[in-house]
Amino acid sequence: MSDGPAIRTDALTKRYDDTLAVDDLSLSIPAGTVYGFLGPNGAGKTTTMRMLATLVRPTDGTAEVAGHDVRNRDRVTPHIGYLPEEPPLYDELTGREQLEYVAGLRDLPEDEAAERIDSLLARFDLDDDADKRIGEYSKGMRQKTGVIQAVLHRPAVAFLDEPTSGLDPRAARTMRETIAELADREMTVFLSTHILPVVDELADRVGVLHDGRLVAEGAPEELKRQAESGERRSLEDAFLEVTEEPATAD
Structure with missing residues:
Protein backbone atom coordinates (compact mmCIF):
# COMPACT_ATOMS: atom_id res chain seq x y z
CA MET A 1 0.00 0.00 0.00
CA SER A 2 1.25 3.50 -0.84
CA ASP A 3 1.75 6.37 1.62
CA GLY A 4 -1.09 8.36 0.02
CA PRO A 5 -4.79 8.32 0.89
CA ALA A 6 -6.37 4.92 1.44
CA ILE A 7 -9.18 5.97 -0.90
CA ARG A 8 -8.88 8.66 -3.53
CA THR A 9 -11.31 9.57 -6.27
CA ASP A 10 -11.14 12.35 -8.83
CA ALA A 11 -14.28 13.26 -10.78
CA LEU A 12 -15.48 9.65 -10.44
CA THR A 13 -18.60 9.18 -12.55
CA LYS A 14 -20.95 6.33 -13.38
CA ARG A 15 -23.69 6.56 -15.96
CA TYR A 16 -26.25 3.89 -16.84
CA ASP A 17 -27.72 4.87 -20.22
CA ASP A 18 -29.53 8.15 -19.45
CA THR A 19 -29.18 7.82 -15.67
CA LEU A 20 -26.28 9.56 -13.94
CA ALA A 21 -25.80 7.42 -10.83
CA VAL A 22 -22.58 9.04 -9.54
CA ASP A 23 -21.57 12.48 -10.75
CA ASP A 24 -18.05 13.94 -10.54
CA LEU A 25 -17.22 12.51 -7.09
CA SER A 26 -13.88 13.53 -5.58
CA LEU A 27 -12.74 12.11 -2.23
CA SER A 28 -9.48 11.82 -0.32
CA ILE A 29 -9.70 9.53 2.72
CA PRO A 30 -6.61 8.97 4.90
CA ALA A 31 -5.65 5.52 6.14
CA GLY A 32 -7.22 4.55 9.44
CA THR A 33 -10.30 6.72 8.91
CA VAL A 34 -13.87 5.63 9.55
CA TYR A 35 -15.68 7.43 6.73
CA GLY A 36 -19.45 7.61 7.07
CA PHE A 37 -21.11 7.67 3.66
CA LEU A 38 -24.68 8.94 3.83
CA GLY A 39 -27.45 9.68 1.37
CA PRO A 40 -31.11 9.01 0.62
CA ASN A 41 -32.15 5.85 -1.19
CA GLY A 42 -31.05 6.07 -4.81
CA ALA A 43 -28.36 8.67 -4.09
CA GLY A 44 -25.60 6.53 -5.59
CA LYS A 45 -23.97 5.18 -2.42
CA THR A 46 -24.00 1.51 -3.39
CA THR A 47 -22.84 2.29 -6.93
CA THR A 48 -19.92 4.24 -5.47
CA MET A 49 -18.97 1.39 -3.16
CA ARG A 50 -19.20 -1.12 -6.00
CA MET A 51 -16.89 0.99 -8.14
CA LEU A 52 -14.38 1.29 -5.31
CA ALA A 53 -14.62 -2.46 -4.68
CA THR A 54 -13.88 -3.10 -8.40
CA LEU A 55 -17.30 -4.64 -9.05
CA VAL A 56 -18.52 -1.85 -11.34
CA ARG A 57 -16.32 -0.07 -13.86
CA PRO A 58 -16.43 3.75 -13.77
CA THR A 59 -17.71 5.59 -16.80
CA ASP A 60 -15.29 8.47 -16.23
CA GLY A 61 -12.86 9.86 -13.69
CA THR A 62 -10.32 7.97 -11.62
CA ALA A 63 -10.19 6.14 -8.29
CA GLU A 64 -7.49 4.46 -6.27
CA VAL A 65 -7.89 2.17 -3.26
CA ALA A 66 -4.86 1.19 -1.21
CA GLY A 67 -2.75 2.91 -3.85
CA HIS A 68 -4.09 0.90 -6.79
CA ASP A 69 -6.33 1.92 -9.68
CA VAL A 70 -9.79 0.36 -9.28
CA ARG A 71 -9.72 -0.63 -12.94
CA ASN A 72 -7.02 -3.14 -11.99
CA ARG A 73 -9.07 -5.60 -9.97
CA ASP A 74 -6.24 -8.07 -9.33
CA ARG A 75 -4.20 -5.34 -7.65
CA VAL A 76 -7.02 -3.94 -5.51
CA THR A 77 -8.88 -6.99 -4.21
CA PRO A 78 -6.12 -8.39 -1.94
CA HIS A 79 -6.26 -5.14 0.03
CA ILE A 80 -10.01 -4.79 0.52
CA GLY A 81 -12.96 -6.43 2.20
CA TYR A 82 -16.53 -5.83 1.07
CA LEU A 83 -19.82 -6.40 2.84
CA PRO A 84 -22.79 -5.75 0.53
CA GLU A 85 -26.31 -5.41 1.89
CA GLU A 86 -26.89 -9.06 0.99
CA PRO A 87 -23.70 -10.95 1.92
CA PRO A 88 -22.58 -13.54 -0.67
CA LEU A 89 -23.04 -16.77 1.26
CA TYR A 90 -23.58 -20.40 0.25
CA ASP A 91 -26.68 -21.79 1.97
CA GLU A 92 -25.46 -25.38 1.70
CA LEU A 93 -22.29 -24.63 3.70
CA THR A 94 -22.05 -24.26 7.44
CA GLY A 95 -20.92 -20.91 8.79
CA ARG A 96 -17.49 -22.33 9.58
CA GLU A 97 -17.16 -23.94 6.14
CA GLN A 98 -18.07 -20.62 4.50
CA LEU A 99 -15.34 -18.81 6.42
CA GLU A 100 -12.79 -21.56 5.77
CA TYR A 101 -13.63 -21.32 2.07
CA VAL A 102 -13.06 -17.54 2.10
CA ALA A 103 -9.82 -17.97 4.05
CA GLY A 104 -8.63 -20.35 1.33
CA LEU A 105 -9.48 -17.82 -1.38
CA ARG A 106 -7.42 -15.27 0.54
CA ASP A 107 -4.49 -17.70 0.90
CA LEU A 108 -4.49 -17.49 4.68
CA PRO A 109 -2.36 -20.18 6.37
CA GLU A 110 -4.63 -22.88 7.77
CA ASP A 111 -3.65 -22.51 11.44
CA GLU A 112 -3.88 -18.71 11.31
CA ALA A 113 -7.24 -18.87 9.54
CA ALA A 114 -8.65 -21.28 12.14
CA GLU A 115 -7.55 -19.00 14.98
CA ARG A 116 -9.08 -15.90 13.38
CA ILE A 117 -12.31 -17.72 12.52
CA ASP A 118 -12.74 -19.06 16.07
CA SER A 119 -12.04 -15.63 17.56
CA LEU A 120 -14.49 -13.80 15.31
CA LEU A 121 -17.21 -16.44 15.66
CA ALA A 122 -16.99 -16.07 19.42
CA ARG A 123 -16.99 -12.27 19.22
CA PHE A 124 -20.23 -12.28 17.25
CA ASP A 125 -21.86 -15.06 19.33
CA LEU A 126 -21.88 -17.43 16.38
CA ASP A 127 -19.66 -20.13 17.83
CA ASP A 128 -22.63 -22.28 18.91
CA TYR A 137 -29.45 -18.76 9.60
CA SER A 138 -31.53 -15.70 10.43
CA LYS A 139 -30.85 -12.43 8.61
CA GLY A 140 -28.82 -11.21 11.57
CA MET A 141 -26.69 -14.36 11.63
CA ARG A 142 -26.07 -14.04 7.90
CA GLN A 143 -25.06 -10.42 8.38
CA LYS A 144 -22.58 -11.32 11.09
CA THR A 145 -21.10 -14.08 8.94
CA GLY A 146 -20.81 -11.60 6.09
CA VAL A 147 -18.86 -9.04 8.09
CA ILE A 148 -16.53 -11.74 9.46
CA GLN A 149 -15.65 -12.88 5.96
CA ALA A 150 -15.15 -9.26 4.86
CA VAL A 151 -12.46 -8.58 7.49
CA LEU A 152 -11.07 -12.09 8.00
CA HIS A 153 -7.91 -11.36 6.00
CA ARG A 154 -7.39 -8.00 7.79
CA PRO A 155 -7.65 -5.83 4.69
CA ALA A 156 -6.30 -2.30 4.48
CA VAL A 157 -9.76 -1.03 3.52
CA ALA A 158 -13.17 -2.44 4.45
CA PHE A 159 -16.32 -1.39 2.59
CA LEU A 160 -19.36 -2.03 4.77
CA ASP A 161 -22.83 -1.44 3.30
CA GLU A 162 -25.47 -1.33 6.06
CA PRO A 163 -23.46 -3.55 8.45
CA THR A 164 -26.00 -3.32 11.30
CA SER A 165 -28.95 -4.31 9.10
CA GLY A 166 -30.99 -7.10 10.69
CA LEU A 167 -29.01 -7.13 13.93
CA ASP A 168 -30.54 -7.08 17.39
CA PRO A 169 -29.31 -4.34 19.77
CA ARG A 170 -26.63 -6.52 21.36
CA ALA A 171 -25.24 -7.66 18.00
CA ALA A 172 -25.42 -4.10 16.66
CA ARG A 173 -23.31 -2.93 19.60
CA THR A 174 -20.78 -5.69 18.89
CA MET A 175 -20.66 -4.53 15.27
CA ARG A 176 -20.02 -0.91 16.32
CA GLU A 177 -17.30 -1.99 18.74
CA THR A 178 -15.69 -4.12 16.04
CA ILE A 179 -15.67 -1.24 13.56
CA ALA A 180 -14.01 0.98 16.17
CA GLU A 181 -11.38 -1.69 16.84
CA LEU A 182 -10.68 -2.07 13.12
CA ALA A 183 -10.00 1.65 12.92
CA ASP A 184 -7.74 1.45 15.98
CA ARG A 185 -5.71 -1.11 14.01
CA GLU A 186 -5.38 1.47 11.20
CA MET A 187 -7.86 -0.23 8.91
CA THR A 188 -9.82 2.25 6.79
CA VAL A 189 -13.56 1.67 7.07
CA PHE A 190 -15.90 3.06 4.40
CA LEU A 191 -19.27 2.81 6.12
CA SER A 192 -22.63 3.28 4.43
CA THR A 193 -25.66 3.16 6.70
CA HIS A 194 -29.07 4.72 7.27
CA ILE A 195 -28.51 4.61 11.04
CA LEU A 196 -27.24 8.13 11.69
CA PRO A 197 -26.34 7.55 15.37
CA VAL A 198 -23.92 4.82 14.22
CA VAL A 199 -22.17 7.31 11.96
CA ASP A 200 -22.23 9.98 14.66
CA GLU A 201 -20.61 7.57 17.12
CA LEU A 202 -17.99 6.04 14.84
CA ALA A 203 -17.14 8.28 11.89
CA ASP A 204 -14.09 10.52 11.80
CA ARG A 205 -15.45 12.13 8.66
CA VAL A 206 -18.80 12.10 6.88
CA GLY A 207 -19.72 12.54 3.22
CA VAL A 208 -23.31 13.09 2.11
CA LEU A 209 -24.31 12.05 -1.39
CA HIS A 210 -27.48 13.38 -3.04
CA ASP A 211 -28.52 12.68 -6.62
CA GLY A 212 -25.08 11.25 -7.26
CA ARG A 213 -23.19 14.35 -6.09
CA LEU A 214 -21.27 15.02 -2.87
CA VAL A 215 -23.25 17.81 -1.21
CA ALA A 216 -21.54 17.96 2.18
CA GLU A 217 -18.39 16.62 3.81
CA GLY A 218 -16.67 17.09 7.15
CA ALA A 219 -16.33 15.78 10.67
CA PRO A 220 -19.70 14.99 12.30
CA GLU A 221 -19.35 17.97 14.64
CA GLU A 222 -18.65 20.29 11.71
CA LEU A 223 -21.80 19.18 9.92
CA LYS A 224 -23.86 19.61 13.08
CA ARG A 225 -22.63 23.18 13.50
CA GLN A 226 -23.71 23.93 9.95
CA ALA A 227 -27.27 22.76 10.66
CA GLU A 228 -29.50 25.78 10.99
CA SER A 229 -32.90 24.32 11.81
CA GLY A 230 -34.02 23.87 15.38
CA GLU A 231 -32.31 24.42 18.69
CA ARG A 232 -31.01 20.86 18.96
CA ARG A 233 -28.49 20.49 16.20
CA SER A 234 -27.81 16.92 15.23
CA LEU A 235 -26.31 14.94 12.39
CA GLU A 236 -29.89 14.24 11.34
CA ASP A 237 -30.54 18.00 11.08
CA ALA A 238 -27.50 18.42 8.85
CA PHE A 239 -28.41 15.42 6.71
CA LEU A 240 -31.99 16.56 6.16
CA GLU A 241 -30.92 20.09 5.29
CA VAL A 242 -28.32 19.18 2.67
CA THR A 243 -30.56 16.56 1.05
CA GLU A 244 -33.74 18.66 1.04
CA GLU A 245 -35.37 18.93 -2.36
CA PRO A 246 -35.88 22.52 -3.49
CA ALA A 247 -39.44 23.76 -3.41
CA THR A 248 -41.19 23.91 -6.76
CA ALA A 249 -43.63 26.57 -7.82
CA ASP A 250 -47.27 25.56 -8.24
Missing part, protein backbone atom coordinates in the same frame (compact mmCIF):
# COMPACT_ATOMS: atom_id res chain seq x y z
CA ASP A 129 -24.13 -22.04 15.42
CA ALA A 130 -20.92 -22.27 13.40
CA ASP A 131 -21.60 -25.85 12.31
CA LYS A 132 -25.19 -25.23 11.21
CA ARG A 133 -25.94 -24.71 7.55
CA ILE A 134 -26.21 -21.07 6.51
CA GLY A 135 -29.58 -21.84 4.94
CA GLU A 136 -30.90 -22.12 8.51
Whole structure:
Protein backbone atom coordinates (compact mmCIF):
# COMPACT_ATOMS: atom_id res chain seq x y z
CA MET A 1 0.00 0.00 0.00
CA SER A 2 1.25 3.50 -0.84
CA ASP A 3 1.75 6.37 1.62
CA GLY A 4 -1.09 8.36 0.02
CA PRO A 5 -4.79 8.32 0.89
CA ALA A 6 -6.37 4.92 1.44
CA ILE A 7 -9.18 5.97 -0.90
CA ARG A 8 -8.88 8.66 -3.53
CA THR A 9 -11.31 9.57 -6.27
CA ASP A 10 -11.14 12.35 -8.83
CA ALA A 11 -14.28 13.26 -10.78
CA LEU A 12 -15.48 9.65 -10.44
CA THR A 13 -18.60 9.18 -12.55
CA LYS A 14 -20.95 6.33 -13.38
CA ARG A 15 -23.69 6.56 -15.96
CA TYR A 16 -26.25 3.89 -16.84
CA ASP A 17 -27.72 4.87 -20.22
CA ASP A 18 -29.53 8.15 -19.45
CA THR A 19 -29.18 7.82 -15.67
CA LEU A 20 -26.28 9.56 -13.94
CA ALA A 21 -25.80 7.42 -10.83
CA VAL A 22 -22.58 9.04 -9.54
CA ASP A 23 -21.57 12.48 -10.75
CA ASP A 24 -18.05 13.94 -10.54
CA LEU A 25 -17.22 12.51 -7.09
CA SER A 26 -13.88 13.53 -5.58
CA LEU A 27 -12.74 12.11 -2.23
CA SER A 28 -9.48 11.82 -0.32
CA ILE A 29 -9.70 9.53 2.72
CA PRO A 30 -6.61 8.97 4.90
CA ALA A 31 -5.65 5.52 6.14
CA GLY A 32 -7.22 4.55 9.44
CA THR A 33 -10.30 6.72 8.91
CA VAL A 34 -13.87 5.63 9.55
CA TYR A 35 -15.68 7.43 6.73
CA GLY A 36 -19.45 7.61 7.07
CA PHE A 37 -21.11 7.67 3.66
CA LEU A 38 -24.68 8.94 3.83
CA GLY A 39 -27.45 9.68 1.37
CA PRO A 40 -31.11 9.01 0.62
CA ASN A 41 -32.15 5.85 -1.19
CA GLY A 42 -31.05 6.07 -4.81
CA ALA A 43 -28.36 8.67 -4.09
CA GLY A 44 -25.60 6.53 -5.59
CA LYS A 45 -23.97 5.18 -2.42
CA THR A 46 -24.00 1.51 -3.39
CA THR A 47 -22.84 2.29 -6.93
CA THR A 48 -19.92 4.24 -5.47
CA MET A 49 -18.97 1.39 -3.16
CA ARG A 50 -19.20 -1.12 -6.00
CA MET A 51 -16.89 0.99 -8.14
CA LEU A 52 -14.38 1.29 -5.31
CA ALA A 53 -14.62 -2.46 -4.68
CA THR A 54 -13.88 -3.10 -8.40
CA LEU A 55 -17.30 -4.64 -9.05
CA VAL A 56 -18.52 -1.85 -11.34
CA ARG A 57 -16.32 -0.07 -13.86
CA PRO A 58 -16.43 3.75 -13.77
CA THR A 59 -17.71 5.59 -16.80
CA ASP A 60 -15.29 8.47 -16.23
CA GLY A 61 -12.86 9.86 -13.69
CA THR A 62 -10.32 7.97 -11.62
CA ALA A 63 -10.19 6.14 -8.29
CA GLU A 64 -7.49 4.46 -6.27
CA VAL A 65 -7.89 2.17 -3.26
CA ALA A 66 -4.86 1.19 -1.21
CA GLY A 67 -2.75 2.91 -3.85
CA HIS A 68 -4.09 0.90 -6.79
CA ASP A 69 -6.33 1.92 -9.68
CA VAL A 70 -9.79 0.36 -9.28
CA ARG A 71 -9.72 -0.63 -12.94
CA ASN A 72 -7.02 -3.14 -11.99
CA ARG A 73 -9.07 -5.60 -9.97
CA ASP A 74 -6.24 -8.07 -9.33
CA ARG A 75 -4.20 -5.34 -7.65
CA VAL A 76 -7.02 -3.94 -5.51
CA THR A 77 -8.88 -6.99 -4.21
CA PRO A 78 -6.12 -8.39 -1.94
CA HIS A 79 -6.26 -5.14 0.03
CA ILE A 80 -10.01 -4.79 0.52
CA GLY A 81 -12.96 -6.43 2.20
CA TYR A 82 -16.53 -5.83 1.07
CA LEU A 83 -19.82 -6.40 2.84
CA PRO A 84 -22.79 -5.75 0.53
CA GLU A 85 -26.31 -5.41 1.89
CA GLU A 86 -26.89 -9.06 0.99
CA PRO A 87 -23.70 -10.95 1.92
CA PRO A 88 -22.58 -13.54 -0.67
CA LEU A 89 -23.04 -16.77 1.26
CA TYR A 90 -23.58 -20.40 0.25
CA ASP A 91 -26.68 -21.79 1.97
CA GLU A 92 -25.46 -25.38 1.70
CA LEU A 93 -22.29 -24.63 3.70
CA THR A 94 -22.05 -24.26 7.44
CA GLY A 95 -20.92 -20.91 8.79
CA ARG A 96 -17.49 -22.33 9.58
CA GLU A 97 -17.16 -23.94 6.14
CA GLN A 98 -18.07 -20.62 4.50
CA LEU A 99 -15.34 -18.81 6.42
CA GLU A 100 -12.79 -21.56 5.77
CA TYR A 101 -13.63 -21.32 2.07
CA VAL A 102 -13.06 -17.54 2.10
CA ALA A 103 -9.82 -17.97 4.05
CA GLY A 104 -8.63 -20.35 1.33
CA LEU A 105 -9.48 -17.82 -1.38
CA ARG A 106 -7.42 -15.27 0.54
CA ASP A 107 -4.49 -17.70 0.90
CA LEU A 108 -4.49 -17.49 4.68
CA PRO A 109 -2.36 -20.18 6.37
CA GLU A 110 -4.63 -22.88 7.77
CA ASP A 111 -3.65 -22.51 11.44
CA GLU A 112 -3.88 -18.71 11.31
CA ALA A 113 -7.24 -18.87 9.54
CA ALA A 114 -8.65 -21.28 12.14
CA GLU A 115 -7.55 -19.00 14.98
CA ARG A 116 -9.08 -15.90 13.38
CA ILE A 117 -12.31 -17.72 12.52
CA ASP A 118 -12.74 -19.06 16.07
CA SER A 119 -12.04 -15.63 17.56
CA LEU A 120 -14.49 -13.80 15.31
CA LEU A 121 -17.21 -16.44 15.66
CA ALA A 122 -16.99 -16.07 19.42
CA ARG A 123 -16.99 -12.27 19.22
CA PHE A 124 -20.23 -12.28 17.25
CA ASP A 125 -21.86 -15.06 19.33
CA LEU A 126 -21.88 -17.43 16.38
CA ASP A 127 -19.66 -20.13 17.83
CA ASP A 128 -22.63 -22.28 18.91
CA ASP A 129 -24.13 -22.04 15.42
CA ALA A 130 -20.92 -22.27 13.40
CA ASP A 131 -21.60 -25.85 12.31
CA LYS A 132 -25.19 -25.23 11.21
CA ARG A 133 -25.94 -24.71 7.55
CA ILE A 134 -26.21 -21.07 6.51
CA GLY A 135 -29.58 -21.84 4.94
CA GLU A 136 -30.90 -22.12 8.51
CA TYR A 137 -29.45 -18.76 9.60
CA SER A 138 -31.53 -15.70 10.43
CA LYS A 139 -30.85 -12.43 8.61
CA GLY A 140 -28.82 -11.21 11.57
CA MET A 141 -26.69 -14.36 11.63
CA ARG A 142 -26.07 -14.04 7.90
CA GLN A 143 -25.06 -10.42 8.38
CA LYS A 144 -22.58 -11.32 11.09
CA THR A 145 -21.10 -14.08 8.94
CA GLY A 146 -20.81 -11.60 6.09
CA VAL A 147 -18.86 -9.04 8.09
CA ILE A 148 -16.53 -11.74 9.46
CA GLN A 149 -15.65 -12.88 5.96
CA ALA A 150 -15.15 -9.26 4.86
CA VAL A 151 -12.46 -8.58 7.49
CA LEU A 152 -11.07 -12.09 8.00
CA HIS A 153 -7.91 -11.36 6.00
CA ARG A 154 -7.39 -8.00 7.79
CA PRO A 155 -7.65 -5.83 4.69
CA ALA A 156 -6.30 -2.30 4.48
CA VAL A 157 -9.76 -1.03 3.52
CA ALA A 158 -13.17 -2.44 4.45
CA PHE A 159 -16.32 -1.39 2.59
CA LEU A 160 -19.36 -2.03 4.77
CA ASP A 161 -22.83 -1.44 3.30
CA GLU A 162 -25.47 -1.33 6.06
CA PRO A 163 -23.46 -3.55 8.45
CA THR A 164 -26.00 -3.32 11.30
CA SER A 165 -28.95 -4.31 9.10
CA GLY A 166 -30.99 -7.10 10.69
CA LEU A 167 -29.01 -7.13 13.93
CA ASP A 168 -30.54 -7.08 17.39
CA PRO A 169 -29.31 -4.34 19.77
CA ARG A 170 -26.63 -6.52 21.36
CA ALA A 171 -25.24 -7.66 18.00
CA ALA A 172 -25.42 -4.10 16.66
CA ARG A 173 -23.31 -2.93 19.60
CA THR A 174 -20.78 -5.69 18.89
CA MET A 175 -20.66 -4.53 15.27
CA ARG A 176 -20.02 -0.91 16.32
CA GLU A 177 -17.30 -1.99 18.74
CA THR A 178 -15.69 -4.12 16.04
CA ILE A 179 -15.67 -1.24 13.56
CA ALA A 180 -14.01 0.98 16.17
CA GLU A 181 -11.38 -1.69 16.84
CA LEU A 182 -10.68 -2.07 13.12
CA ALA A 183 -10.00 1.65 12.92
CA ASP A 184 -7.74 1.45 15.98
CA ARG A 185 -5.71 -1.11 14.01
CA GLU A 186 -5.38 1.47 11.20
CA MET A 187 -7.86 -0.23 8.91
CA THR A 188 -9.82 2.25 6.79
CA VAL A 189 -13.56 1.67 7.07
CA PHE A 190 -15.90 3.06 4.40
CA LEU A 191 -19.27 2.81 6.12
CA SER A 192 -22.63 3.28 4.43
CA THR A 193 -25.66 3.16 6.70
CA HIS A 194 -29.07 4.72 7.27
CA ILE A 195 -28.51 4.61 11.04
CA LEU A 196 -27.24 8.13 11.69
CA PRO A 197 -26.34 7.55 15.37
CA VAL A 198 -23.92 4.82 14.22
CA VAL A 199 -22.17 7.31 11.96
CA ASP A 200 -22.23 9.98 14.66
CA GLU A 201 -20.61 7.57 17.12
CA LEU A 202 -17.99 6.04 14.84
CA ALA A 203 -17.14 8.28 11.89
CA ASP A 204 -14.09 10.52 11.80
CA ARG A 205 -15.45 12.13 8.66
CA VAL A 206 -18.80 12.10 6.88
CA GLY A 207 -19.72 12.54 3.22
CA VAL A 208 -23.31 13.09 2.11
CA LEU A 209 -24.31 12.05 -1.39
CA HIS A 210 -27.48 13.38 -3.04
CA ASP A 211 -28.52 12.68 -6.62
CA GLY A 212 -25.08 11.25 -7.26
CA ARG A 213 -23.19 14.35 -6.09
CA LEU A 214 -21.27 15.02 -2.87
CA VAL A 215 -23.25 17.81 -1.21
CA ALA A 216 -21.54 17.96 2.18
CA GLU A 217 -18.39 16.62 3.81
CA GLY A 218 -16.67 17.09 7.15
CA ALA A 219 -16.33 15.78 10.67
CA PRO A 220 -19.70 14.99 12.30
CA GLU A 221 -19.35 17.97 14.64
CA GLU A 222 -18.65 20.29 11.71
CA LEU A 223 -21.80 19.18 9.92
CA LYS A 224 -23.86 19.61 13.08
CA ARG A 225 -22.63 23.18 13.50
CA GLN A 226 -23.71 23.93 9.95
CA ALA A 227 -27.27 22.76 10.66
CA GLU A 228 -29.50 25.78 10.99
CA SER A 229 -32.90 24.32 11.81
CA GLY A 230 -34.02 23.87 15.38
CA GLU A 231 -32.31 24.42 18.69
CA ARG A 232 -31.01 20.86 18.96
CA ARG A 233 -28.49 20.49 16.20
CA SER A 234 -27.81 16.92 15.23
CA LEU A 235 -26.31 14.94 12.39
CA GLU A 236 -29.89 14.24 11.34
CA ASP A 237 -30.54 18.00 11.08
CA ALA A 238 -27.50 18.42 8.85
CA PHE A 239 -28.41 15.42 6.71
CA LEU A 240 -31.99 16.56 6.16
CA GLU A 241 -30.92 20.09 5.29
CA VAL A 242 -28.32 19.18 2.67
CA THR A 243 -30.56 16.56 1.05
CA GLU A 244 -33.74 18.66 1.04
CA GLU A 245 -35.37 18.93 -2.36
CA PRO A 246 -35.88 22.52 -3.49
CA ALA A 247 -39.44 23.76 -3.41
CA THR A 248 -41.19 23.91 -6.76
CA ALA A 249 -43.63 26.57 -7.82
CA ASP A 250 -47.27 25.56 -8.24
